Amino acid sequence: MPLTLQPIIRLLLDDTGTTRIVATTSEDGSPYAVISPFLHLNHDGFFVHLELLETSITNRNLLRNLWFDRKAAINLTGKDGRSVLVKGVPVKAIISGPIFSEYYTKVRQAFGDADLSTVWLIKPVEIVNETYAERKIEEETQYPFSVHLDRLVNRKKSTQKKDRP
Incomplete structure (x- = not known):
């Protein structure tokens, strides 16, 4: 049985605007990457990728x-910027039936x-949240000293402007 998937994955797959x-x-x-317009989850939780060319x-x-x-x-990247990376292993290549x-x-x-050449079943084994806004907060919380100095200076200036009458 594949990894239990987060609800965001199903939401992104249900959205026709998702890349x-x-x-x-x-x-x-x-590395080699392609758009997979038919990519979806089957009822067993496997990703289904349809490969058209043999x-x-x-x-x-x-x-x-x-x-x-x-x-x-x-x-999977939604129109709203939400992005998820799923690492998986191909477990079955269906070519007939x-x-x-x-x-x-x-x-x-x-x-x-x-x-249609092959119906690929890919078993998810790891999920990584790649949504920039969420990753930025995580990174700044876990690694506060990795913030660029110019951002710290700009943050300080904007705070000072708010404090002025």
């Missing part, structure tokens, strides 16, 4: 990740004369 990215690494470790770099990288138990990353046929029909309805 959905799947990132993989090549054999030599080079020879795509993402398809090859995910296959290698499956064979060698390597991780892929999923980034009823599940494949169901997704193939959806792809054809969306794109017309299109192919």
Whole structure:
């Protein structure tokens, strides 16, 4: 069973304005990222990525990740700036059968004369909140001495202006 997912992930996936990215690494470790318009969670809590092209770099990288138990990353970024990174491992590549046929029909309805190579199931193993506003507060709380000096000076000046009559 996959990791228990935070509600923010389902909210972002339910929003059509969310950017959905799947990132993989090549054999030599080079990163490769693509937009995944069909990315969603299935009823078992696995991310489903539909790969349309058989020879795509993402398809090859995910296959290698499956064979060698390597991780892929999923980034979900909403229009409002909320952002979540999910690290996961590909656990299944579906290339035929009823599940494949169901997704193939959806792809054809969306794109017309299109192919579907693989239905990838990715098991989430780690979730990282990457929302800037929240990360900034965390960082300033945990590492108060990492704030740039110019921000401290500007903060002091704005406080002094408020204190003046």
